[in-house]
Amino acid sequence: MSRYLTPSKIALLCLVSIYTEGVVPNSSAIHVLSFLVSCLSPLDASNPHSTSGPREKHSSVSIIDLEEALSAQASSIPGRSVWDLFLRKVWSIDSCDALEVFFSDVSDILAKTRDEQLRDRDNGLAPESGVMRLSRCSPLGVFVRRAQLEFTRLQFHDSVRLWKGFVKYRLPTYRAWARRNPAEEQATVDINLLELGLDANSPLARVAYGNIEEEEENEEQYVSTKDVERLLEFQIGELQRLGGRVPDGMKTTLEQIIQSGVTLPNLVYYLRFLDAWRAGDYPSSFDNLHRYFDYTMHSRDRSSYQYALLNLAILQADFGCYSEAVSAMQEAVSIARESHDMNCLNFCMSWLYHFGKAFPEQMKDVQNTGMLGNEKEGLAFLKAKAKETEMWSLLSTTLLSEAKLELQNGESLSSSIENIVRASHLNVTKNLVNSMGPQLLLQGALYSRIGVSHLSWLSNEIFRECYAARSPFEDYLKSTFRSCQLVRLPSPSPNTFLPRTQLSQQGRYKEVSTLMNQVAPEKLRPLKANQYWTFFSGLLQLKRQVYRDNKTACTSLLSQLEAIQLPDTDISLLLAFQTTDYHIRQGNYTHALSLVESTAQSLHPENFDINSQVKLLCLKASILEKTGQPQRGFSLAMRAASIAHRARLLPGLWESVTVLAAVLLALREFEAAAELVESVMPQILESNDCDLAARAYSLLVDANMGVAGKVRAQGQDQANNTHATVAKKEYMNRALEYLDCAYEQFEEIEDIKGQCEMMAKKATVMHLTGDLVLANDYAAKYLDLQKQGRSDL
Secondary structure, eight states: OOSSOOHHHHHHHHHHHHHHTTOSOHHHHHHHHHHHHHHHSOOOTTOTTOOOGGGGTSSSOOHHHHHHHHTTOBOSSTTOBHHHHHHHHHHHOOSHHHHHHHHHHGGGGBOOOHHHHHHHHHTTOOOOOSOOOBOTTSHHHHHHHHHHHHHHHOOHHHHHHHHHHHHHHHGGGHHHHHHHOTTSOOOSSOHHHHHTTOOTTSHHHHHHHOSTTTSOOOGGGGOOHHHHHHHHHHHHHHHHHHOOOOOHHHHHHHHHHHHTTOOOOTHHHHHHHHHHHHTTOHHHHHHHHHHHHHHHHHHHTTTTHHHHHHHHHHHHHHTTOHHHHHHHHHHHHHHHHHTTOHHHHHHHHHHHHHHHHHOGGGGHHHHHHTSSOSHHHHHHHHHHHHHHHTOHHHHHHHHHHHHHHHHHHTOOHHHHHHHHHHHHHHHHHTTOGGGHHHHHHHHHHHHHHTTOHHHHHHHHHHIIIIIGGGSOHHHHHHHHHHHHHHHTSOOOOTTSOSOHHHHSSSSOHHHHHHHHHTSOGGGGOSHHHHHHHHHHHHHHHHHHHHHTTOHHHHHHHHHHHHHOOOSOHHHHHHHHHHHHHHHHHTTOHHHHHHHHHHHHHHOOSTTOOHHHHHHHHHHHHHHHHHTTOHHHHHHHHHHHHHHHHHTTOHHHHHHHHHHHHHHHHHTTOHHHHHHHHHHHHHHHHHTTOHHHHHHHHHHHHHHHHHHHHHHHHHHHHSSOOHHHHHHHHHHHHHHHHHHHHHHHHHHHTTOHHHHHHHHHHHHHHHHHHTOHHHHHHHHHHHHHHHHHHHHTO
């Protein structure tokens, strides 16, 4: 098949010829021209708001698309539509020779060149007037010129094959044309057969055209190399943008095109490379990448060498070959500098920066060479170069990286917000839809760090509803995971605008499961996407099983999650924190402490996060408090509270305060512990963290009972203990109120162990007050909860 011409393009050329004849009125001209432009120069098909015409469903314009577009448009000839005139035009090409004549005369619809006008003037020919001619530089004029040029380049057998394809292409419209033009006699295949008195089933017709009327039409058989290239470019753009794999239907279509004899473009190897890469097939992806760039080098010499190294580095990094990836990227940087390819250079430097954040130990040699400088110098370089080359997407990403760096280091919160606002302004003014996903994710993380959980939830929902289709699928999974974490929160205060029906139900684990299972299975075909989804789903299940004290399920889930080695520091820390919490609940403090120490040692200055530091300090202080070393835990808890306060890390500050209160309780400082927790209790409730609120209420219970015990001891030492009795009763009643609040919070997250602990404390309080009936009831309820927990396992 030809490089450019197809039967559908001949049909479009006929439509252009009809338009220039002046038979299309003004009322239909806009529609016809819009249809032509959408077929010849379709808009960006990746934009969901664009209308790319019939090409969004087929690789070429079908005769059905033409009928739908033209049949409703009236022409200047009474009683005839544009579709009728189009049929008359295409059926006027009644033989292969007529096709040759059509292409030789098609240049007459173009405006004459300056040389042709001078020649006509010298020959005494008057300029034409009242005739529509297409500008040679207009979209339609360029199409006509290229179509004529490509036809003259065809070999004879290719032109014959093109004619046969055109005959079969227009064959479904024969009855409609014959019904509208009964006076004209036309064969269904070739006028020469009619003149010889032969039909399509005659031996001569079968030799020339085969059984053309009975064979099933295969539209993909009549595509050009140009169509295939555009199809591959679209698929490659989608894979690079969203990180998915080639759909099975598209694979079948490409195989049909290849089997039809179309020359195989080099891009098909790059498409196979991307598909194999997403599938986790390292040998196939490596082989196809080399094939693509081997073919490319023959035509572009060394101009694509740096891009070959760039793709190779990304591939090596994704499969764990980090030293090879760094080496290839360094060479790509050198080649890009030599060739003054600033776009490639900026992308390479950005990749090296983010790679260094994820794998700092692999970047020691590069850091020693001074290629990147420190983090702030690297970001400043990227911002300056992005502005120079007007790479707005890179500039937006750099601003977000700077904001993230400031958040991780606990620097100015206002500066971080400023960078996010600047990136948002850039995304809106430059229409960078692809950059909205990372912006909203970082924005949600910032809201979560300052304790405004409803705004964090809202940012995730905006991303999932409005920008998920234009963002990488991994970002969509992260946003879904964060929404699942927020879905389990308690009911918001009445002045917030979150839907209470979603957040007020007890447990809400069904909603979490539904939300994670809403991900379409075809989206999980890439290996990395499947690993992310499996990890996030497993981590949510692990948290629930930890609350339910299901040791068997927790052990199984932990072994599976630890086997998923994702190159993401944040994800590794999430698993480490959850594992440590599990060991603390099981009383395995030695293992929990060693895990905290190993996690702290794994942090590097390049991937340091102040939130992780505060969390590790709180965990270590809690372990020391539970193992009878509250003095050591006091300094750690104070340090965590000081760091969180200085960095405005409010959820970390509330958690460190509760840990500090637990340490004070262990030191028998009951009044100080109660005052400390009561001072932050409103903020804890606003943060919508059930587990933290339950632990805070439990601390208030212990603190009030401790104060009641002190008051009772002081009353026994004094002769008049009436006031002491009243005060003791007041503190115990307050403890009972806090017990109910703590139980509700534990019940909200299905924390069986916490519920049992609250019931045991309540039974003890009732026993101390002398109400043995209620004490027995609460003790029985404690046993029922334990039995329920064992039955759910």
